[in-house]
Amino acid sequence: MVATFKNYQDLSAFAANKIIRLVKHKKNAVLCLAAGDTPALTYHLVVETAKREAISFSEIIFTGLDEWVGIGPDIPGSCYHFLQQKIFGPLGIKKTQIHFFNSMATDLQQECNRINTIIQTVRGIDLALVGIGLNGHVGFNEPGIDPAGNAHVVTLDEVTSIVGQKYFKTNTALSKGITLGMAQIMQAREVLLLANGAKKAAIIRRTLKEDISNAVPAGFITTHPNGWILLDEEAAAEL
Ligand code: PGA
Numbered sequence: 001m002v003a004t005f006k007n008y009q010d011l012s013a014f015a016a017n018k019i020i021r022l023v024k025h026k027k028n029a030v031l032c033l034a035a036g037d038t039p040a041l042t043y044h045l046v047v048e049t050a051k052r053e054a055i056s057f058s059e060i061i062f063t064g065l066d067e068w069v070g071i072g073p074d075i076p077g078s079c080y081h082f083l084q085q086k087i088f089g090p091l092g093i094k095k096t097q098i099h100f101f102n103s104m105a106t107d108l109q110q111e112c113n114r115i116n117t118i119i120q121t122v123r124g125i126d127l128a129l130v131g132i133g134l135n136g137h138v139g140f141n142e143p144g145i146d147p148a149g150n151a152h153v154v155t156l157d158e159v160t161s162i163v164g165q166k167y168f169k170t171n172t173a174l175s176k177g178i179t180l181g182m183a184q185i186m187q188a189r190e191v192l193l194l195a196n197g198a199k200k201a202a203i204i205r206r207t208l209k210e211d212i213s214n215a216v217p218a219g220f221i222t223t224h225p226n227g228w229i230l231l232d233e234e235a236a237a238e239l
Contacts, residue, residue: 002208002222002229004236008041008196011232015129015192016045018228020055022127022190028059029126032180033087034139035065035079037166038131038194043086050091057091061122063115064100065130065185066139068164069153069176072104077168101151101178108178112151115180119151125188132195135159136203136216138185140177145214149181182220190226193218195235204231205238 005011019042022029033039050057066079073080080100088098099118105111119125130138135157137143142157154177156164161174185191195204203216208229212219221227 012041032128035082066179067103128188140179
């Protein structure tokens with residue numbers, strides 16, 4: 001389903017409401033949340049509502065979506081740091097509730113296996129909230145990926161390495177990522193893909209108008225039975 005909202009605020013409120021409704025109905029739900037500029041307001045609204053309505057997240061399980069290889073969790077710009085600041089910290093989420101990629105691990109393949117096992121053990125993701133890269137990536141599932149893949153280490157697309165600089169205060173070498181695979185995202189019981197702003201208009205047009213293929217990984221989400229493409233008017237401008 002594609003839904004277009006008047007602005008970023010309305011889009012974020014819709015996504016936040018979906019998270020809040022799920023958490024109210026399933027107290028041990030498994031959430032897979034993306035880092036990035038796009039979901040920042042959604043998380044702010046989730047935190048605000050959870051505090052106002054005293055909604056407990058104490059049994060919610062969080063899985064990581066992706067991380068920059070070699071960028072530790074304490075470094076501003078890492079996906080973990082972002083989520084810690086925006087949602088884990090403000091909601092008082094315990095470390096035991098969070099299953100995130102350790103992108104500093106010496107054996108990254110083993111780290112992928114560890115996360116794959118966790119996702120199986122928790123019986124899959126209830127809700128995955130993802131953004132879309134300017135190249136159509138989801139997590140670090142870059143153009144050309146195997147859509148049947150699970151967690152894997154990836155050489156980042158040039159676009160991702162360049163655009164990713166926006167998260168860091170100083171120039172940072174970003175060459176590899178570790179990510180859930182497209183198959184794991186597609187197996188989530190519900191997927192929300194959010195896009196806002198004029199800079200996303202061209203890739204949203206490709207996502208929704210081109211034949212679905214791994215050239216634009218986000219396109220796969222349009223085939224998910226509970227997949228939502230949530231846009232503001234600027235991101236939807238070329239449809
Ligand atoms: P953004 O990143 O939310 O910062 O635009 C999206 C993405 O690369 O998936």
